[in-house]
Amino acid sequence: MDRINKNSFTPPFYQLATILEKKILGGELKPGEPLPSENDLGREYELSRTTVRKCLSLLAERGLISAQQGRGTFVSRPSLDRALFVMEEFNVHMAQEGKQTGQRLIHVRFRKELPEFALNLGMTTDDGILYYCRLLLADEEPVAVEHKYMRYKKGRPILENEFQYKAFSEIIAIHTDFLPVRSQATLTAESAADFDARFLQIAAGTPVLKLQQVLYTGDNKPVGIGVFYYRHDRYSLVSDIQPLKGER
Amino acid sequence: MDRINKNSFTPPFYQLATILEKKILGGELKPGEPLPSENDLGREYELSRTTVRKCLSLLAERGLISAQQGRGTFVSRPSLDRALFVMEEFNVHMAQEGKQTGQRLIHVRFRKELPEFALNLGMTTDDGILYYCRLLLADEEPVAVEHKYMRYKKGRPILENEFQYKAFSEIIAIHTDFLPVRSQATLTAESAADFDARFLQIAAGTPVLKLQQVLYTGDNKPVGIGVFYYRHDRYSLVSDIQPLKGER
DNA sequence: GAGTGGTCTAGACCACTTG
DNA sequence: AAGTGGTCTAGACCACTCC
Numbered sequence: 001m002d003r004i005n006k007n008s009f010t011p012p013f014y015q016l017a018t019i020l021e022k023k024i025l026g027g028e029l030k031p032g033e034p035l036p037s038e039n040d041l042g043r044e045y046e047l048s049r050t051t052v053r054k055c056l057s058l059l060a061e062r063g064l065i066s067a068q069q070g071r072g073t074f075v076s077r078p079s080l081d082r083a084l085f086v087m088e089e090f091n092v093h094m095a096q097e098g099k100q101t102g103q104r105l106i107h108v109r110f111r112k113e114l115p116e117f118a119l120n121l122g123m124t125t126d127d128g129i130l131y132y133c134r135l136l137l138a139d140e141e142p143v144a145v146e147h148k149y150m151r152y153k154k155g156r157p158i159l160e161n162e163f164q165y166k167a168f169s170e171i172i173a174i175h176t177d178f179l180p181v182r183s184q185a186t187l188t189a190e191s192a193a194d195f196d197a198r199f200l201q202i203a204a205g206t207p208v209l210k211l212q213q214v215l216y217t218g219d220n221k222p223v224g225i226g227v228f229y230y231r232h233d234r235y236s237l238v239s240d241i242q243p244l245k246g247e248r
Numbered sequence: 249m250d251r252i253n254k255n256s257f258t259p260p261f262y263q264l265a266t267i268l269e270k271k272i273l274g275g276e277l278k279p280g281e282p283l284p285s286e287n288d289l290g291r292e293y294e295l296s297r298t299t300v301r302k303c304l305s306l307l308a309e310r311g312l313i314s315a316q317q318g319r320g321t322f323v324s325r326p327s328l329d330r331a332l333f334v335m336e337e338f339n340v341h342m343a344q345e346g347k348q349t350g351q352r353l354i355h356v357r358f359r360k361e362l363p364e365f366a367l368n369l370g371m372t373t374d375d376g377i378l379y380y381c382r383l384l385l386a387d388e389e390p391v392a393v394e395h396k397y398m399r400y401k402k403g404r405p406i407l408e409n410e411f412q413y414k415a416f417s418e419i420i421a422i423h424t425d426f427l428p429v430r431s432q433a434t435l436t437a438e439s440a441a442d443f444d445a446r447f448l449q450i451a452a453g454t455p456v457l458k459l460q461q462v463l464y465t466g467d468n469k470p471v472g473i474g475v476f477y478y479r480h481d482r483y484s485l486v487s488d489i490q491p492l493k494g495e496r
Numbered sequence: 497g498a499g500t501g502g503t504c505t506a507g508a509c510c511a512c513t514t515g
Numbered sequence: 516a517a518g519t520g521g522t523c524t525a526g527a528c529c530a531c532t533c534c
Contacts, residue, residue: 011502011503011504012503012504013503013504025427025429026427027421037518037519037520038519038520039518039519047504047505048504048505048506048507049505049506049507050298050503050504050505050506051503051504051505053520053521054503054504056520067519067520067521068512068513068519068520069511069512069513069519069520069521070511070512070513070514070518070519070520071512071513071514071519071520072513072518072519072520073519073520077415078415078417078418078421080415080416080417080428080429080430080431080463081337081415081416081417081431081461082334082335082336082337083334083335083431083433083435083459083461084332084333084334084335085332085333085334085335085433085435085485086330086331086332086333087330087331087332087333087487088330089329089330167325167326167328167329168328168329169326169328169329170326173275173326179273179274180328181273181328181490181491182328182488182489182490182491183328183329183331183487183488183489183490184486184487184488184489185331185333185486185487185488186484186485186486186487187331187333187435187484187485187486187487188457188480188483188484188485189437189438189455189456189457189458189478189480190437190455190480191454191455205453206439207437207438207439207455207456208437208455209436209437210437211331213329213331215328218491230437232436232437232438235436236434236435236436237333237434237435237436238432238433238434238435239335239431239432239433239434239435240430240431240432240433241430241431241432242429242430242431243429243430243466259521259522259523260522260523261522261523285499285500285501286500286501287499287500295523295524296523296524296525296526297524297525297526298522298523298524298525299522299523299524301501301502302522302523304501315500315501315502316500316501316531316532317500317501317502317530317531317532318499318500318501318530318531318532318533319500319501319531319532319533320499320500320501320532321500321501
């Protein structure tokens with residue numbers, strides 16, 4: 001049996017987590033089977049229950065086990081066939097890849113009407129809509145086109161560089177009476193429309209990744225919609241699920 | 249100041265989390281600003297430091313704050329412009345939408361060679377490759393085509409229904425000497441090839457969502473590759489970021 | 497050296513499940 | 516009634532940051 005080394009630089013809860021992870025991945029503990037109870041694990045490895053629990057919650061986060069009050073903690077089905085895609089803001093995403101981002105404002109307009117898809121999402125016009133559209137660049141090359149629609153009262157000027165440095169939800173919070181607290185996003189593939197294709201420098205009809213984002217207030221009214229079209233050859237999402245870094 | 253109700257059904261750490269979340273979303277605590285120290289929060293709300301920490305770790309998980317040892321805990325930039333897409337196995341995903349899944353095995357073949365893209369991913373042929381290809385259905389309608397390549401020794405028969413009920417990583421673990429412990433997946437858009445388009449009942453060239461999954465052993469050798477093509481009108485990913493459910 | 501977050505302990509009470 | 520996980524407390528030591 002592996003023991004906990006209390007003089008190690010890696011803390012006990014993490015050591016125990018790698019021990020248990022090894023048993024699960026190695027098949028010693030099979031899906032559906034219960035782990036020893038928290039008290040038993042504490043006795044076995046000479047750790048307090050709090051520490052055991054911290055370890056188990058780490059494994060649960062990673063989808064390896066799940067706890068059921070009153071019953072026990074059980075090994076989950078293999079989690080390698082899942083994927084987790086974290087989509088950051090464009091600037092952040094590209095910075096992570098070491099690329100310089102730029103942007104070009106294509107349109108800013110005050111509109112009285114919303115496009116049909118926005119109405120279908122439950123958004124209302126009210127005092128009017130501010131629409132803007134930007135081309136997003138990475139290392140000088142076009143990567144995405146974004147279209148934004150937000151509820152807006154005329155006469156509250158927005159500086160152009162706000163589009164650049166503030167998140168959409170911030171802009172709405174600052175320039176309207178609405179406070180977005182919820183965001184729902186949908187990701188699919190689609191054919192590039194003529195308009196977007198032109199700015200992306202691709203042929204119309206080329207596949208693009210489409211991200212649609214809807215921001216809601218606390219009472220679940222949509223107050224902002226963003227639609228992104230990404231060139232499929234310059235933007236993709238990556239998920240990496242790996243075992244815990246084991247150490248002494 | 250909001251107080252903690254110790255007789256409530258919602259536990260104190262959760263109550264405190266909603267209190268702090270409200271202050272952050274409402275702008276009372278602005279991005280970059282420090283929260284009160286854990287000890288101070290404990291004194292202020294009459295909770296132990298452990299409980300305060302549990303609350304803070306909940307907010308940190310949700311991206312609202314981040315802690316820095318020795319410095320303090322700080323409010324993060326607005327997180328509404330992020331998105332989190334969790335991609336489950338096909339069966340699980342469709343079950344969540346209340347759909348019945350089915351599948352049709354298109355090909356199973358023992359191959360001596362790998363396609364070029366697989367070689368580029370660092371996969372080696374060795375004793376040979378098992379290739380199979382399935383059509384995935386939801387409520388009788390074609391949704392995706394998957395192609396799988398795994399290192400494989402001849403003469404270890406696989407039952408057809410294993411493809412149906414076991415995850416790819418399980419099949420590899422059972423039928424080869426390799427144990428996948430790491431999975432890397434990439435998501436993009438692409439044009440449907442003739443082959444896939446036919447089975448998906450769409451025109452060749454139609455945009456599809458492409459997911460490519462590579463399974464690695466502990467020493468980071470690829471042992472299995474899966475490629476999925478999803479009809480964009482029948483498959484999309486959804487992310488929903490909402491505030492904590494506040495209660496008494 | 498004072499203050500911060502990171503970890504750990506030992507013990508307690510609760511809600512839930514099972515025999 | 517016994518055992519399980521869920522929550523909380525009070526106190527301790529450590530590593531880190533900043534003055």
